Amino acid sequence: MATPMTPAQWRAALKAEGVKVTEYDGWTTRGRDAATGKPFGPVHGVLNHHTVATNSLKSIAVDGRPDLPAPLAHSHLAKTGTVTLVSCHRANHAGLAAANVIDAIIAERKLPKQNKATTVDGNDCLYGIEVENLGDQKDAYTRAQYDALVRYNAAICRHHDWGAGSVAGHLETSVEGKVDPRGPVEGYGTRGKFSLTMAQLRTDVDERLKHPASWSPGTATAYTVVKGDTLWSIAASKLGDGNRWKEIADLNGLKDADAITPGQKLKLPAK
Incomplete structure (x- = not known):
């Protein structure tokens, strides 16, 4: 549980972790707080998604969907490995989350199967990143993209003094049958092709947090x-x-x- 990062804190945390960052115009004021009457925070963790689309930055930042107003996440991660900050306020990315899973994220314990009987609005309390990928189990996350994803999650955890247990996927929190993120990864560090799982992502974030923010994984x-x-x-x-x-x-x-x-x-x- 923590206070959401300020724009200055976002910039400092991601820069220290070696994330390539750009800023979408208006990201420091864009959010759903005023429209919903619900302020963003306190925050409990980082939620990871895939976009199910290409060239998705504008839709995540400002266009949204017919059934869901933007911003659709706090950040967007392109195939190039560049993270674009699109909002530092409340964003429509998490939807209804199982309360028992949110409790486990807060406690940083193994995530249980979703109890759909009791839910909370995940948009209130989770940072969200949309990673550009079709989610069809064929489209591969690039090496640069996965490396940036590990760094991004670690940067937020390091800022809040969280462990990797504060990292989750939409498929783990959602009571609406979400499956993201998923798909093949080209590789990471000295590792070759593998499938993206939240267990592996948390393992890689945990390893990163054992080192200084300037650390990079070994190369082949x-x-x-x-x-x-x-x-x-x-x-x-x-x-x-x-x-x-x-x-x-x-x-x-x-x-x-x-x-x-x-x-x-x-x-x-x-x-």
């Missing part, structure tokens, strides 16, 4: 395939564990573990 090293190499032998010699061959395959998008040729450039995860 380069290796040139020589005659006789297999992914198992490369993993054994370079990573010290042949069983890590699949990490190399995933990191390089290899579907056939034996389909490597001399001279081929591979990225290797950290030891």
Whole structure:
């Protein structure tokens, strides 16, 4: 439970965490507080969404939907990894949230299955970020985009002295059957392609919060395939564990573990 960040605090927190930020005109005054008579805050956590659309910034910031006035989130995250601040006040992003889940977010304990019998308005108490993705389980979040998402969530948690337990997805809070965020991720740090889950996002935010805000995850090293190499032998010699061959395959998008040729450039995860 905390007081919502001011524009200056938003800027400072995201800059310190290494998030690339732009500001949509009017974001410091845009919100639904006056229209609803309900002020934003106190805040309890960060709620993550996907847009189910492309070129979605303007609709999130000012256009909204026929059934839902803008702003539709506090921030928008593009494929490039750039976060655009669109509002620092009350936004229409969370809808009805299960009260038992909100209680768990406040306590930073494992999130339970939604009890739909008792709800609260999540717009009152959760920061929201809309991440540009079709949500069709085919459209991939870029490396830059996922890295920015981890940094964004961590920046808010670090500012409020929260842990990663204050990070949630719309699918975890909503009593209306929401499924976001979901979809494949190109990779993160030394990790290859994986599926976006809130458990993984919280793990990555937790890891980030163990380091200074200036920290960056490890990056892959380069290796040139020589005659006789297999992914198992490369993993054994370079990573010290042949069983890590699949990490190399995933990191390089290899579907056939034996389909490597001399001279081929591979990225290797950290030891």
